[in-house]
Amino acid sequence: MANTVKPEPYWWDAAPRRTEAPATLPARVDVAVVGGGYTGLSAALTLARRSREVLVFDADATGSGASSRNQGHLGVNRHFYARATAAYGKEKAHRLFREDEAALEFTFDLIRHEKIECYLQRNGRFVGAAKPGQYEQMAREAEALRREIGYEVHTVPRAEVRQHIGTDDYVGGELRPREGCVHSALFHNGLLDRALEAGAKVVSETPVQHIERTKDGFTISSPKGKVQARDVLIATNALSGDLIPYIKRRILPLNGAGIATEPLSPELIRSVVPGMRPCVDTRKVGRTVRPSPDGTRIVYGGRATMAERDPLVSGVKLRAIMCSVFPQLSDARITHSWFGPTGITFQMMPHIGLYQGMHCALGYSPYGVAQAPYLGHKAALRILRANDAATAFDDLPFETRPLYYGNPWFLPAVVAYYRYKDFVSR
Numbered sequence: 001m002a003n004t005v006k007p008e009p010y011w012w013d014a015a016p017r018r019t020e021a022p023a024t025l026p027a028r029v030d031v032a033v034v035g036g037g038y039t040g041l042s043a044a045l046t047l048a049r050r051s052r053e054v055l056v057f058d059a060d061a062t063g064s065g066a067s068s069r070n071q072g073h074l075g076v077n078r079h080f081y082a083r084a085t086a087a088y089g090k091e092k093a094h095r096l097f098r099e100d101e102a103a104l105e106f107t108f109d110l111i112r113h114e115k116i117e118c119y120l121q122r123n124g125r126f127v128g129a130a131k132p133g134q135y136e137q138m139a140r141e142a143e144a145l146r147r148e149i150g151y152e153v154h155t156v157p158r159a160e161v162r163q164h165i166g167t168d169d170y171v172g173g174e175l176r177p178r179e180g181c182v183h184s185a186l187f188h189n190g191l192l193d194r195a196l197e198a199g200a201k202v203v204s205e206t207p208v209q210h211i212e213r214t215k216d217g218f219t220i221s222s223p224k225g226k227v228q229a230r231d232v233l234i235a236t237n238a239l240s241g242d243l244i245p246y247i248k249r250r251i252l253p254l255n256g257a258g259i260a261t262e263p264l265s266p267e268l269i270r271s272v273v274p275g276m277r278p279c280v281d282t283r284k285v286g287r288t289v290r291p292s293p294d295g296t297r298i299v300y301g302g303r304a305t306m307a308e309r310d311p312l313v314s315g316v317k318l319r320a321i322m323c324s325v326f327p328q329l330s331d332a333r334i335t336h337s338w339f340g341p342t343g344i345t346f347q348m349m350p351h352i353g354l355y356q357g358m359h360c361a362l363g364y365s366p367y368g369v370a371q372a373p374y375l376g377h378k379a380a381l382r383i384l385r386a387n388d389a390a391t392a393f394d395d396l397p398f399e400t401r402p403l404y405y406g407n408p409w410f411l412p413a414v415v416a417y418y419r420y421k422d423f424v425s426r
């Protein structure tokens, strides 16, 4: 496989990464945004549309982080309601779930209103239950979501699973009709275009090295020079690095992996995803499968990993998992294999807040396709001191743990434990 597999996201074939390089950096802007993924660009778009001078820094080609590597599932966080109820009680959980729903609606609307061509699809998402106990829990949670919140979720008994996904690996599942998917990197490129058209400036391959508070704002230092900014937004998510140790101590960077098959026959594609919609499962180390946006390939994801660095090695393992679930794909060649960084908070909820006068929005777990554009927009509204800036996430804690300084040394053990739990739990 090694000679013919591209060690980069399938998504980059249609949407290659871009390098923006303004002739000179402005000496002063209203807002400096650190990070050119969905969060940073959505914020830049909102700010530029309201006549603010904005400069987005990206350490790499713009958006080569998670925003152009993800699988493009557009949904609410499946664990949100139960987790929020346990942590904060029912009333707060309702508000948090509504906010997550608002994020989903915001992102669907954003793509439509901005006319971003990124294969937006809203034909539902299927979630497969890997174990009977998980199916029972799923059915209870679906019932609570319908009854208490009015969120549409249809429980799918075992006998009907094959209408949704072409495997006997699942003992049941659920269909979430209001969810869907996009082409992740085309979405990112479209957002970049809109932000540039609105007047935002973007500088790629320019890491922010240092941010210093001044009497009327901040001085941002980069290899291309210094820029003064009245406000700063940190939108670096899993790639936050050493820039702000406070944030580094509060974000767990987890590596997800993806593969794409060669073009396959329509019959073979439908034998895997009969509904031509994205599917995910209840495993703790979850697996995702979807048709490519043009319906010609299977794109598969999973295997959170920290130790592996070579996507070609990981691709072989991920393909083996895919073929064990979908034996009909045993002859399908893999053409792309890649990793991507997901940022997770210890409280497993996204964070939007202020640290030493700097705004930040990050930590979406694997639900940032909807949440990141929304919270980027909300962070921009906070900078603008707009009346509609508030979110239910505003007062959540941004936790760290003793002995965690940004190197998640314990994650390989945690992932191994979760794999073991996936194997033994009922």
Ligand SMILES: Cc1cc2nc3c(=O)[nH]c(=O)nc-3n(C[C@H](O)[C@H](O)[C@H](O)COP(=O)(O)OP(=O)(O)OC[C@H]3O[C@@H](n4cnc5c(N)ncnc54)[C@H](O)[C@@H]3O)c2cc1C
Pocket: 034, 035, 036, 037, 038, 039, 040, 057, 058, 059, 060, 062, 063, 064, 065, 066, 067, 068, 069, 070, 071, 072, 073, 074, 075, 206, 207, 208, 209, 235, 236, 237, 238, 239, 240, 241, 243, 255, 256, 257, 258, 301, 339, 340, 341, 342, 343, 361, 362, 363, 364, 365, 366, 367, 368, 369, 370, 371, 372
């Ligand atoms: C493999 C994978 C699959 C996923 N699948 C899904 C999915 O199907 N659905 C879903 O909802 N979510 C998914 N996610 C999560 C989702 O992609 C992210 O939550 C979202 O893209 C985060 O966007 P962001 O803008 O906050 O961060 P990113 O897109 O990671 O952007 C951060 C940017 O900050 C820049 N940066 C970092 N440090 C500096 C610095 N010092 N100076 C300048 N720039 C800096 C980086 O270069 C990077 O471009 C997935 C993630 C991965 C990795």
